[in-house]
Amino acid sequence: MTIIDPKYSIGIDTMDAQHAKWIQLIEEFRSAGAGHLLDRIGVEAAKLALEQLLAYTCTHFVSEEKLLAEYKYPGLAAHKQRHQELEAAVIKLLDEINAHKTKVTPLKLNLFITVWLMEHIIQEDDKYARFILGKPPRT
Numbered sequence: 515m516t517i518i519d520p521k522y523s524i525g526i527d528t529m530d531a532q533h534a535k536w537i538q539l540i541e542e543f544r545s546a547g548a549g550h551l552l553d554r555i556g557v558e559a560a561k562l563a564l565e566q567l568l569a570y571t572c573t574h575f576v577s578e579e580k581l582l583a584e585y586k587y588p589g590l591a592a593h594k595q596r597h598q599e600l601e602a603a604v605i606k607l608l609d610e611i612n613a614h615k616t617k618v619t620p621l622k623l624n625l626f627i628t629v630w631l632m633e634h635i636i637q638e639d640d641k642y643a644r645f646i647l648g649k650p651p652r653t
């Protein structure tokens with residue numbers, strides 16, 4: 515099992531383990547996307563990494579939403595909305611790569627998605643974790 519970087523730990527073991535795997539896939543996409551995108555091999559590598567990231571993102575979000583529903587997290591609807599936005603952004607990028615629009619929309623610029631995904635853990639996921647663990651919200 516991949517150990518999560520403490521700065522991304524939200525203190526709930528099951529989610530930390532999933533986040534660790536998720537971050538690993540994000541990093542794999544980031545390094546593939548930073549490679550040689552002008553050649554076919556580079557684009558295929560980025561595409562594969564993004565497909566794997568998308569598949570795990572869907573799995574992880576379903577699992578997380580189930581947990582939040584079990585705990586009757588009051589922010590569940592808003593959190594689900596954020597998940598849908600993130601998923602849509604990843605799908606859009608994958609579509610762009612599939613449509614060979616990477617020259618129009620350089621993949622490197624779209625790597626902001628990876629930062630956005632990680633920010634989700636630090637900001638949004640931390641909120642539900644504090645609720646579940648009975649900690650006061652951050653001010």
Ligand SMILES: [Fe+2]
Pocket residue numbers: 578593597634638639
């Ligand atoms: Fe989340």
